[in-house]
Amino acid sequence: MTRTTIASVNRPFIPLDDRSLAVKAAAVILGTALLALSSLVEVPMVPVPVTLQTLAVTLIGALYGWRLGALTVAAWLAEAAAGLPVLAGGAGGLAHFAGPTAGYLFAFPLAAALVGWLAGRGWNGRRPVLAFVAMLAGNGACLAFGGAWLAALIGAEKALAFGVLPFLVGALLKSALGACLLSLLSRRVR
Known part of the structure; x- marks a missing residue:
């Protein structure tokens, strides 16, 4: 590899880093819309549904x-708290921030921050394996916080059985899909 190639692989791929405030404001609006749409793709499960929210959260972070x-x-969470129908199944309102999904919801900004921080250190689309690990870390944070909250409500054994284990395969698949999307996007931008 040449020095230029090595430098381009190690350089962070965060398209919005050096953009104007207006572009960033538009990106926030677009991002909350993407999150609302990802919430509509739902596989009903009890007590927590499967959605594409974690894919959207990790992509937004990256x-x-x-x-x-x-x-x-x-x-996006503020929109949900205000009652807008942006959560899973078109739900909204403050009740969701105290129910079984609250831990997952509160974990989402942390997951986006974690993935974004890792992407800024080169764990991005230019390095797909590291991008996958970053996405998996974001999904893992959501499952850890969500599972801990759920354990406080229904007990640790049930929380693990119903709020963590059924979502592990989805976390792997969404992390792989996210890493692939980042890789494709970084190639297009190069």
Whole structure:
């Protein structure tokens, strides 16, 4: 590899880093819309449904960077708290921030920040294996926080059985899909 090639592989791929405030504001609006749409793709399960939310959260973190990614996810949660139908199944309202899904919801901005922070250190589409690990770390954070919250409500054994284990395969698949999407996007931008 030449020095130029090595430098381009190690350089962070965060498209919104050096953009204007107007572009970043538009990205937040677009990101909250993407999150709302990802919430509509749902496989009903009890007590927590399977959605594409974690895929959207981790992609937003990787593409927006840790600060703007976390801010975008927090804006989406504020929309949900205000009653807009942006959560799984078109739900909204404050009740979701105290129910069985609350731990997952509160973990989303942290997951976006984690993935964005890792992407800024080269764990991005230019290095697909590391991008996969970053996405998996974001999904893992969601499952850990969500499972811990659920354990406080229904007990650790049930939380693990119903709120963590059924989502592991989905976390792997969504992480792989996210890494592939980042890789394709980084190639197009090069």
